[in-house]
Amino acid sequence: MSTRPTPTPAAGTYGEASIRVLKGLEPVKQRPGMYTRTDNPLHIVQEVIDNAADEALAGHGRRIDVTLHADGSVSVEDDGRGIPFGLHPEEGVPVLEIVYTRLHAGGKFDKGAGGAYSFSGGLHGVGVSVTNALARRLEVTVWREGQVARLVFAGGDVLEPLQLRKAAGGDRRHGTTVRVWPDPRYFDSAEFPRAELTHLLRSKAVLMPGASVTLRVEKPGERAPETQTWLYQGGLRDYLLQALPAEPLIPLFEGAHHAGAAETENFAEGEGAAWCVAFTEDGALLRESYVNLIPTVAGGTHESGLKDGLFQAVRGFIELHSLLPKGVKLMAEDVFSRASFVLSAKVLDPQFQGQTKERLNSRDALRLVSACVKPALELWLNQHVELGRKLAELVIRQAQTRQRASQRVEKRKGSGVAVLPGKLTDCESRDLQWNELFLVEGDSAGGSAKLGRDKETQAILPLRGKVLNSWEVERDRLFANNEIHDISVAIGVDPHGPADQPDLSGLRYGKVCILSDADVDGSHIQVLLLTLFFRHFPRLIERGHVHIARPPLYRVDAPARGRKPAAKLYALDEGELGAILDKLRKEGAREGSWTISRFKGLGEMNAEQLWDTTLNPETRRLLPCSLGDGGPAAAEAMFTRLMGKGEAAARRELMELNGDAVEVDV
Secondary structure (H helix, E strand, C coil), X not given: CXXXXXXXXXXXXXXXXXXXXXXXXXXXXXXXXXXXXXXXCHHHHHHHHHHHHHHHHCCCCCEEEEEECCCCCEEEEECCCCCCCCXXXXXXXXXXXXXXXXXXXXCCCCCCCCCCCCCCCXXXXXXXXXXXXXXXXXXXXXXXXXXXXXXEEXXXXXXXXXXXXXXXXXXXXXXXXXXXEECHHHCXXXXXXXXXXXXXXXXXXXXXXXXXXXXXXXXXXXXXXXXXXXXXXXXXXXXXXHHCCCCCCCCCEEEEEECCHHHCCCCCCCCEEEEEEEECCCCCCCEEEEECCEECCCCEHHHHHHHHHHHHHHHHHHHHCCCCCCCCCCCHXXXXXXXXXXXXXXXXXXXXXXXXXXXXXXXHHHHHHHHHHHHHHHHHHHHCHHHHHHHHHXXXXXXXXXXXXXXXXXXXXXXXXXXXXXXXECCCCCCCCCCEEEEEECHHHHHHHHHHCCCCCEEEEEECCCCCCCCCCCHHHHHHCHHHHHHHHHHCCCCCCHHHCCCCCCCCCCEEEEECCCCHHHHHHHHHHHHHHHHHCHHHHHCCCEEEECCCCEEEEEXXXXXXXXXXXXXXXXXXXXXXXXXXXXXXXXCCCCEEEECCCHHHCCHHHHHHHHHCCCCCCEEECCCCCCHHHHHHHHHHHHHCCCCHHHHHHHXXXXXXXXXXXX
């Protein structure tokens, strides 16, 4: 009997054999940049350091030792509980092996009252498994329950299976040591940035008063390693005072507040923040923030909460004592512009932007930190009135400087210039940098937007119905349409202008935001307005002034679950809705215990909801418009296909190809 060989697929063919399934840690090796920074190996080692810090944060460790070995490897040692190494009840594999070889596996997901980690920065479950995937070799040793476990990996795979022995007399009782040899193939440079590593370890010590953090650096040919140890008993205050380049204007404002059992209506028990703030008149600023000991170098909503709390308290003090000169209007940036701070937030379930965790996106963190800081500063200011007056003088000077700088951007309301449209609810600020215009679909949504907006910097222009398709409208006939006329006059820019070079000197808003319903009609209005801007106001798009606001389509009223209180959660689309429901199930919510509401239009949102989800600069989703990789030519071809009068056949083809992707509610 003869056998026929399996035919080899011809080059360029696409069939069943073309589909490849990446298993285990292969996705990380294929696209490491999706999971970690690839400029150097620091971040994969930071994952190990963060695990050790999480043990200290949970109250089970007081020491972290990091050693840079002469052979290029790094070891991290802690005195925590040690990673469990018994068999997983469902997988039948040692837990220690699962932690280092499976994505989305770890002890950080268990957020119940009896969970292993109530507060942690590791929530993606891809931390040390990524470290293992991008390492030539990784050794992990665990001391736990009178035993010592050792496991060795190479390239993410088990090299030496789990070995167990009884702890000897000289062994420590508990803890974990991980030694990593990063694979240089995955990184631009195999060198560790010493300054960045030193700053990271020092900040861990600052945020864990009483815990010691040590860095040892071995050098070839030298017996004793270079050693640095950080142990801060004074915490944030000592750190900020040592780092400040200038003398504070007033004594440092510091505090800490974490929700207790009686305050869990809005936040989980234990959530809160610790902070130390210094106001200086000149010099460089120091600003550092952390979430569950994870450094957030790009800031996020917790920093926005600190900014909001400081502003609300200082503005209230100034108004109470009638200190504000006539004509001066305060903004949050006036208070925040000369503030140096160290902020450490504890959030039960933080949501970060990307796996590198450099920015916090959790919307509730803004309210959490603001609710902690505002009453504390109000009390402090009223107890130190003279110091409060000094701070108020600094803030008022900042506001006056800002207003003088923005006076060149004048609002044109008559005297030879077209009068602003009567439907426009304008903002009070003259500062182009902060001013925003929202083009809102419908009068009902416009009403909610007017009530929910920040009247200092946000203007609202309601649009009645759908704007004219202006793709093939001559420039001289544009103003025959009232909506287009009102938009042009409101933004302060004439379409085209002389010699197709529009003059943007009269631009009145730094951002022009399209705000329409999250449905098919809303998408149509977006396209019509984008057509107008691309065809007749192209410089606005080229310079990044045009944005699309993204309101949510769903609201989920989630019940209390575990340590998390009841909450209102918002989803942009079906995908986010599914992710929210999956998260609620993992947190222990009973199936069907939540309520899902679908917004049929912006008019169904009250002012508070619209502000929280769509207007608030700190929590909204705002999509900037650009021409894309294809440039103006590709954009023009697409607009012609979508909006051209003689392109019906092309549009029909487009709908036939993509019609199955459209969902219609009956």
